[in-house]
Amino acid sequence: MMRVMAMKMSVAASSSSTSLHLQRPWPVKKEEALLATAAVSYARKGEVRGLRAMVSSGGSVGGGGGGNGNIRVSVDKVNGRKVNGVVHGSESPLSLGKGIALVGDDGGGGMVSVNAFKLGRFVEDIHVYRQNFVIRSYEIGPDKTATMETLMNLLQETALNHVMSSGLASDGFGATHEMSLRKLIWVVTRINIQVEKYSRWGDVVEIDTWVAASGKNGMRRDWIIRDYSTQQIITRATSNWVMMNRETRRLSKIPEQVREEVKPFYLDRKVFFDGSCVNEKIDKLTEDTAEYIRSGLAPRWSDMDVNQHVNNVKYIGWILESVPLHVLEDYHLTSMTLEYRRECRQSNLLESLTSMTTSEAHEDTVTINSRKAELGSTHILRLQEDKAEIVRARAEWQRKKYI
Template sequence: MVTTAATSAFLPIASPASDSSGKTLGKVGGSIPANVDARGTSAKSKSSSSGKLRVNANAQAPPKVNGTKVGVIDGPKAEDEVAVSPPPRTFINQLPDWSMLLAAITTIFLAAEKQWMMLDWKPKRPDMLVDPFGLGRIVQDGLVFRQNFSIRSYEIGADRTASVETLMNHLQETALNHVKNAGLLADGFGSTPEMCKRNLIWVVTKMQVLVDRYPTWGDVVQVDTWVAASGKNGMRRDWLVRDSNTGDILTRATSLWVMMNKETRRLSKIPDEVREEIGGYFVDSPPIVDDDSRKLPKLDDNTADYIRTGLTPRWSDLDVNQHVNNVKYVGWVLESAPLPILETHELAGMTLEYRRECMRDSVLQSLTAVVDKGVGDLANSGFVECQHLLRLEGGGEIVKGRTQWRPKYADRIGSWGELPAESA
């Protein structure tokens, strides 16, 4: 009895087995290859060549209850006992446990959502939701262009505030984006399609800037700009810069522009075709800054207090029209400003008159004369005015200018716009 049970457990079954009632029993768990035993190894051992069979000596006949065979649940098997073969490796049983992976992903997303909701990222004002740092948008019936700028760490100076060059770059950027958003930007620096057909470009002839307060690192400023006609052959562009959080006015600026032929470098009248392109965007309003019509006095080696020589443009100072960008002139003008003024005062206003363009091979000189206000020592004085000249080494005038300076951190004195008439 023992031998028979053990032999049937290890030998392949040639035909379906039948129970005592004569019924054929179905296969359980599928068929097993004939040459593989229950442990997945070859059924033939080294001794199989002798014709002997391996017999499990511990095998027992299944007990019977009332004449019926009853299965027996074996206890823990020893290492030398027969182990059940693992199921064959298929594509399905090699896939990861998707339920565990899904649970892990869900946990991560829930944690991230909780952290995101805890952040105070929402803007304080609803209008900041619209394009806060993009290319801006046209507002007020298509006549005003508005763009926001965030003051970066590399745009501030020694006073921890944005430099005047930073403000000037913001003005120039909004002017170009205004033309672009209006669908008038062609191949050129702010040139319209009709201007490009005639090789015409815009050049600035005068710029006036009043600074009430300088923004600091991380501030967001809102710049509005618009254009208007200036005489028969000129255009005026104004800017208004505000603190986007408080709405306080930071800077006001106005400028005059004329057209120049890109090939001949001579001034040109505005063609009728160009006037039709841009005329619909002109506003009928006075300049945002009153025109400073005072004549700038002649400045030379004898009348200047400070002279800086050997200024040369770099390749990065040129714009797409191959002449020096007008913002660069501002930095050159201030190169000759005396250090005591730069240390104790901040620029409150300036007027610049552009006389001719500067090319990449030019060598320039910066001259400054300090106007004595009769208030004693310069370091302890109130408002100070300076006169400037940027010229070629050969003597040709590039830019003439006037700057006004107020003491730093002098909120009690007020802005330049509040000075008495005789001082302004």
């Protein structure tokens, strides 16, 4: 086993015990700080086995005694803003786990649960899971705002942490215990995301997610993204999921045992109230109807997820490869619907087809902020060899000065 130094953090002492409660790897105020270090242990294939914290100074801080101290990291804000799902004392969620490391005079320590860094919490009992994120510099595009791929990745991360924090997760990627026993995984069939405002670098967003039944053999997952500082809803999204056998790659009915696992978490609440998100048919594009075609798109190893198919977020980048450059430069995506039709593997070669329309053809389509889209587009992502469809998509665009 190999031990690697992972981070340095400041901690504040309060009394004469030997427990260390880790909440955040960011420094507290200088006058309250005591330098500590943390180490992560790895096993084969990079599996994190644990995290250990060691105090690098022998005395107590702000206490008057020497030797040991009751040390608690209580770092809630960066630049005056609450970040990444910080919670306080009695608000500590199910998702934080135990989060305890023991330290002594010799600088040794116990192991900290990795669950201590899930960074989210349940609200509204167990029905809504909430997590905060800071928009990083590598998550913005040329216009200095978060990209559609960034938003989709944050939605996916929140959904997976929701499952992990619920206690339902097994070894699978978002799979429950009963699903893993039956070799089942969740696959998304359709997702719609509508954006009123794109966050900028350094902004903090708050994401809520919940699940509900969708027909007899499906599940719906919804999300709301808020600007943390204003609490304004800036994005809404909804999605439909079905089960697939990870070995046969065939769709499956939801076993009753799985239904009983997830049913207590269902919340009968829709994220769209005005009918702005309906399951309208997305028109098929061909070589004759598409205005722009981009061929030779090759999935990479880094595009694959743990279920050994292309991660659904990756498709957005390939879809946009056939969108005219002036549209990408001058317009924001205000709405995007993706309809997933089949899997894509690393060995596949893809082509992207796009057709653009003006606002006259979309007068009946309204975005969540009641502004009519100025442009509409239809997309197909398909296998280059046999033209089999991977994804159909529809999008709406607004000039960047308005959003």
